[in-house]
Amino acid sequence: MDKVLFNDVTISGLxxxxxxxxxxxxxxxxxxxxxxxxxxxxFSRDRQENxxxxxxxxLISVGLLIAFGxxxxxxxxxxxxxxxxxxxxxxxxxxIIGNLISGLFMIIERPIRIGDQVEINGTIGIxxxxxxxxxxxxxxxxxxxxxxxxxxxxxxxxxxxxxVVRRFEYIIGIRYSDDAQVAIAAIKEVIDNYPLALIMPAPxxxxxxxxxxxxxxxxxxxxxxxxxxxxxMELLARIKTAIxxxxxxxxxxxxxxxxxxxxxxxxxxx
Amino acid sequence: MKDRSTLFGKFAVxxxxxxxxxxxxxxxxxxxTHYQRGLAGDSVEKFLHDSSFELVVHPIxxxxxxxxxxxxxxxxxxxAHVIGPKSEDTIYLTFPVEIAVIAVKKNxxxxxxxxxxxxxxxxxxxxxxxxxxLCKYWxxxxxxxxxxxxxLREGVLELTVxxxxxxxxxxxxxxxxxxxxxxxxxxxxxSMRGKMDIFSHxxxxxxxxxxxxxxxMKKAHEVYQPKLLNIVSxxxxxxxxx
Numbered sequence: 269m270d271k272v273l274f275n276d277v278t279i280s281g282l283x284x285x286x287x288x289x290x291x292x293x294x295x296x297x298x299x300x301x302x303x304x305x306x307x308x309x310x311f312s313r314d315r316q317e318n319x320x321x322x323x324x325x326x327l328i329s330v331g332l333l334i335a336f337g338x339x340x341x342x343x344x345x346x347x348x349x350x351x352x353x354x355x356x357x358x359x360x361x362x363x364i365i366g367n368l369i370s371g372l373f374m375i376i377e378r379p380i381r382i383g384d385q386v387e388i389n390g391t392i393g394i395x396x397x398x399x400x401x402x403x404x405x406x407x408x409x410x411x412x413x414x415x416x417x418x419x420x421x422x423x424x425x426x427x428x429x430x431x432v433v434r435r436f437e438y439i440i441g442i443r444y445s446d447d448a449q450v451a452i453a454a455i456k457e458v459i460d461n462y463p464l465a466l467i468m469p470a471p472x473x474x475x476x477x478x479x480x481x482x483x484x485x486x487x488x489x490x491x492x493x494x495x496x497x498x499x500x501m502e503l504l505a506r507i508k509t510a511i512x513x514x515x516x517x518x519x520x521x522x523x524x525x526x527x528x529x530x531x532x533x534x535x536x537x538x
Numbered sequence: 539m540k541d542r543s544t545l546f547g548k549f550a551v552x553x554x555x556x557x558x559x560x561x562x563x564x565x566x567x568x569x570x571t572h573y574q575r576g577l578a579g580d581s582v583e584k585f586l587h588d589s590s591f592e593l594v595v596h597p598i599x600x601x602x603x604x605x606x607x608x609x610x611x612x613x614x615x616x617x618a619h620v621i622g623p624k625s626e627d628t629i630y631l632t633f634p635v636e637i638a639v640i641a642v643k644k645n646x647x648x649x650x651x652x653x654x655x656x657x658x659x660x661x662x663x664x665x666x667x668x669x670x671x672l673c674k675y676w677x678x679x680x681x682x683x684x685x686x687x688x689x690l691r692e693g694v695l696e697l698t699v700x701x702x703x704x705x706x707x708x709x710x711x712x713x714x715x716x717x718x719x720x721x722x723x724x725x726x727x728x729s730m731r732g733k734m735d736i737f738s739h740x741x742x743x744x745x746x747x748x749x750x751x752x753x754x755m756k757k758a759h760e761v762y763q764p765k766l767l768n769i770v771s772x773x774x775x776x777x778x779x780x
Binding site: 434463467492494 | 659
């Protein structure tokens with residue numbers, strides 16, 4: 269146990285250094301766990317995770333510094349010294365460093381937060397975690413997506429809940445023979461009686477198109493970003509019921525076909 | 539089961555209250571308190587198990603319904619109120635009443651069991667979609683004295699308005715921060731008091747005054763609490779128009 273391995277460090281010294289490092293790793297884990305519990309009712313989930321991560325990384329860094337110090341490594345020398353080794357390591361890990369730096373910028377800029385519904389690079393889902401190297405999203409069908417932070421940072425990000433409110437719309441087709449004003453009144457009443465549909469910005473209901481098969485009424489409704497999908501699912505069914513009760517029908521696709529008569533009315537064939 | 543004539547106050551087990559579409563009952567079943575509430579087709583049923591607590595029913599901050607997404611209360615004045623430069627006026631507005639059933643222990647810890655309202659609920663946005671405030675919306679008349687209201691549906695806000703600007707200001711809406719709303723009540727009236735400082739056509743600040751409108755009114759439990767480590771003011775700056 270007293271045999272010297274390197275830097276005047278013995279086997280027992282190495283074991284102690286490893287034990288100290290393990291202690292700090294376990295301590296970091298425990299502190300993070302209880303810190304998250306403490307912060308649960310006090311901060312949003314996104315902020316809880318960020319605070320816990322910072323504390324976790326600080327404690328691990330302290331453990332590493334103490335362990336390296338016990339092993340006789342001079343970390344300041346490693347940092348200051350450039351050299352070929354540093355260049356090779358940096359070149360080989362440039363993507364990882366790129367992801368790390370992108371992750372830091374994302375923490376500062378905060379285009380997405382844990383729990384947000386987002387679309388990144390064609391992937392739609394909910395942000396589970398923004399780690400140092402990658403962002404974890406679970407899609408609405410339960411799939412796990414790990415997107416490198418550099419990709420996230422350089423992609424177009426659509427955040428569906430970043431703003432307080434958002435708008436969604438329907439296009440409702442009615443027969444040409446139906447009274448559009450009656451349909452609009454029925455739709456307006458449904459929206460007015462729905463608590464989550466905002467008064468301002470005001471909903472818009474108007475005849476938008478005289479289409480091939482129907483008169484199309486466009487309905488635009490604003491709602492809280494956190495509730496819009498529930499609203500969208502519920503309101504369409506209610507609108508359908510309301511307009512049917514008002515005697516309005518939603519037409520099937522249809523064509524009117526005119527037959528030319530077989531007698532003298534037929535155009536001459538040339 | 540004892541029929542109650544008033545809704546607000548402590549509910550001793552067993553007890554029942556019925557009025558119009560509202561039916562509320564508390565009974566004991568197998569050593570547990572059984573709570574039931576029915577209102578306009580919507581019903582809630584819960585069992586409560588604890589060694590000792592009281593059930594209290596009273597109005598609370600009117601921003602819980604729907605879905606607890608609103609953080610502010612916006613009162614739209616059906617009749618605009620015009621205030622001259624450097625002047626002060628006291629007006630009375632109404633606001634929607636939301637009623638909570640709360641289990642309270644002797645050590646004052648409490649848990650909200652149920653929240654309901656006999657008034658219509660609607661939401662609106664004050665400000666821009668990016669950073670505006672989601673508000674519970676209510677359209678109120680403007681009164682010069684405390685108006686007669688049904689305390690189960692409407693409360694009365696006494697608002698002291700100070701126009702500190704050098705212009706005539708037309709007031710069409712008042713926005714209050716949910717944090718810090720203080721509700722006082724008795725069996726005839728639900729009330730709160732507030733103040734509004736107007737700085738210009740586009741800027742004003744509102745705040746709640748923690749005192750009852752009439753003597754002897756009880757203070758409601760504050761259900762809408764700010765988070766501990768967030769510094770939240772009870773004031774609200776109206777920057778998107780009056």
